[in-house]
Amino acid sequence: MQGSIFTAFSDMIIEQMGMEQWNELLETTEPESKGMYTSGDQYDDSELVNMVVALSEKTGVEPEKLIQAFGQYLFTSLYENSPKDVSKITSLREFLLSIHSVIHVEVKRLHPNAYLPKFEYEDGEGTDLIMYYTSKRKLCHASVGLIYGAAKQYNEEVTISHPECMHTGKDRCKLIIKFKG
């Protein structure tokens, strides 16, 4: 997994829970990288998974909730580092529809070896947008968080339901994004 995900994760923990918690997390999970993350490198997925599990045990918050919260935090961090092209996008819907054509293209420019999830789109009821998420990482909850993060960025309010999930045996996750207003 890309290092920028890990640096954002460490920033979030340090910001919200303090340096001691971050150090404790690293001591508990003993990641191979020893927690020395830099955005350009790739790290093992399990390092993040182990930390989320440990954090969930400590706080009693479900891992899915933690991942979603992290997704939301991650959006801001990634958005700040994105190139100018991305800031031309002016609405959440436009942003969501251009994940593959703009965002992923940018990611590939920087990290040609990065593995990226796949999104398929469908129109839902009214102004609803349906997104189907497929990834070997099954980080659908992070996607939900990222979409909430994006909504905040564009000052829009949405609710997201997740009726079908890869974690319950489906081939892909179905995310229904309801736009308000």
Add this chain to the structure above:
Amino acid sequence: MTNTDPYKAAYERERFARKKAENLLDEKTRSLYDNVVQLQTTVDALEEAQEQLVQSEKMASIGQLTAGVAHEINNPIGFSLSNLNTLSEYVDSFIKLDELVSASIPSLDSHALAEQYPALRKQEDIEFIVGDVKSLLVDSIKGLNRVRDIVANLKKVTHVGELEMEKCNINDIIEESIKVVWSELKYKMEVEKEFATVPLISCHTGEIHQVLMNLFLNASHACEDKGTLTIKTFTQTIKEKEWVIVQVADNGKGMSKEVRKKIFDPFFTTKPVGVGTGLGLSVSFGIIEKHQGKIKVTSEEDKGTTFIISLPVEQADN
């Protein structure tokens, strides 16, 4: 003095520096990537231009050679063919003479010839010669005619000579060409046509037919048992000049880069000896050049081959 933990302050500074370094790395990577893409496009364009240049040069020199050879061969073939035809007539006369004499022998009675003629006939095996001489001549004439056709094709490889051009609709020519080779295609190839409305172009219908039929048959030969032949036409403006483009694509076995570089060379063939002359594509190349057009090929092994013919809507005056 502030109360801030000095280690925390140092951490914040280091973190800031790391972020900055990461950003710089991203920026560098982006611009490097853009440069690489640009370089790659330039290299691709250069490679293509080089290939085309080599091809035209090669065709020009080969063309000159073949035109010279063709011209030199043409003369002796001409008179040999004409002589052989006359010789056939002469032989007919001799056979008639022999028939007459053979028929008259019984009426000669005691004349010396009545014995000598049949004896000589037997000695020389005239019976067999009469039967064989005709087929010898027919085969020789056939053989020479084949040489003459090859020579005529060789002349087409070079774009010498003027053509009678007329305004034609390329879509109609394609339809007709498909009809002609349909018996070869129908059990093997699925033909998909995507024709756009295209302007009329000046061309020699017969010659363009020859090119298209050639490509269709090659496409069929490139597919093992079942294949798809996709023919597209459309217009394209390149450097303010309008072109009619014909794309002929198959999903057959494709070819390697080495083969691709040679396919327009006269006598180059991947077919077994005796199956192809290796002139089809070199003749096609010559014909398209004569129309001031371009013929290009892209191919991937096991994926298929696409020929792209571009013909100008307005031909420049020579």
